[in-house]
Amino acid sequence: MAKNKYSPSETKYKRWIKEGRGNGHGIDYLPWITVRDIPSDGRSHRVFGHKSQRTHHLLSDLELAVFLTLEWRSDTKDIREQFPLERQDTLNIALDNGIKHPTQAGVNLYMSSDFVIDSSDPSRQQYVIQAKYSQFLADPRVIEKLEIERRYWRLKKIPWFLVTELNVSPILTQNISWLYPAERDEIDDDVLLERTAFYGELFLQNPTRAVTDICKQLDSSYNQPVGSSIYEIRQLLANRCFYFDMSQPFHLLKGQDFMVENMGNLIGSRDVSNQ
CATH class of the missing domain: 3.40.1350.10 (Trna Endonuclease; Chain: A, domain 1)
Structure with missing residues (x-):
């Protein structure tokens, strides 16, 4: 046989x-x-x-x-x-x-x-x-x-x-799985800096609001397709522009839960990794 x-x-x-x-x-x-x-x-x-x-x-x-x-x-x-x-x-x-x-x-x-x-x-x-x-x-x-x-x-x-x-941690794995594909998106440094400043200010103004609610209101206010803002945040998180507690489900996080990375260090590390 x-x-x-x-x-x-x-x-x-x-x-x-x-x-x-x-x-x-x-x-x-x-x-x-x-x-x-x-x-x-x-x-x-x-x-x-x-x-x-x-x-x-x-x-x-x-x-x-x-x-x-x-x-x-x-x-x-x-x-x-x-x-x-x-x-x-x-x-x-x-x-x-x-x-x-x-x-x-x-x-x-x-x-x-x-x-x-x-x-x-x-x-x-x-x-x-x-x-x-x-x-x-x-x-x-x-x-x-x-x-x-x-x-x-x-x-x-x-x-x-x-x-x-x-x-x-199942939650950690779920968060990483959600962020991981966005790491392949090519985004210019200037765009990252601009978006990080914009969303950083938005989080400061809405410290106790859920990030999902912040994004829904933003999409509605700017007449954007539903999900546009959450995807931009996903790209920023995948590029380490913000940090959050990865052991917590993303959809439960509030504005105050996001910390801005030192953008000078971030851009420097991106330049090194792209060489």
């Missing part, structure tokens, strides 16, 4: 290595596993990364939530998802610790970490995240494989973290 197209094989691994999977940085990185390499259950995602300027392959909703959170962090420089571990190293770790190495159909699998992150934080310039739903942590076999991965990165002297859905 023919092998399932998703089944591992040494021939497939050799082809992936030849393709350069697991190598490169930024726009040139190729993930070891893509959404096309696993059976589709509707929970995988292909998402454009603003920092890497490429499409990222995420294999669960949890991975998507972690990815969006990492993308939003100002100190994140690069995110490499589905990063392969050197197989001989994981085989040695498994043997030394009496753990059965992952295999399928007689093939020793390449293990992978969900995210390898490069950061501008001098105290942690690189770290690794494995995203796993908490329900799977009751499985001893899952714990064994996580232990191989943990020991692998410890040998590399790179911090490794296990993240579950319990560590990810």
Whole structure:
């Protein structure tokens, strides 16, 4: 009987290595596993990364939530998802610790970490995240494989973290998901400054009014299509012109909840990132 197209094989691994999977940085990185390499259950995602300027392959909703959170962090420089571990190293770790190495159909699998992150934080310039739903942590076999991965990165002297859905704020993820697409909008610095000053003054004049009500009145007063003002604010927030408590639902925020960024620093950082 023919092998399932998703089944591992040494021939497939050799082809992936030849393709350069697991190598490169930024726009040139190729993930070891893509959404096309696993059976589709509707929970995988292909998402454009603003920092890497490429499409990222995420294999669960949890991975998507972690990815969006990492993308939003100002100190994140690069995110490499589905990063392969050197197989001989994981085989040695498994043997030394009496753990059965992952295999399928007689093939020793390449293990992978969900995210390898490069950061501008001098105290942690690189770290690794494995995203796993908490329900799977009751499985001893899952714990064994996580232990191989943990020991692998410890040998590399790179911090490794296990993240579950319990560590990810649903509201934070919803806010980032709402803002994220607007990061791709190209807006001139002069327009950002003008709009920030305009909305900043509007928020000061309406400190206790909900931002949604402020926008509805503004659209009506200027005879604009409904939603025009809220989209401009969305663009400003995506460009970090204002800050707000991302742990709070956006639609509940009031004028007083928005803080203006130092625009000199903002424009400077935009100039650097666009070079």
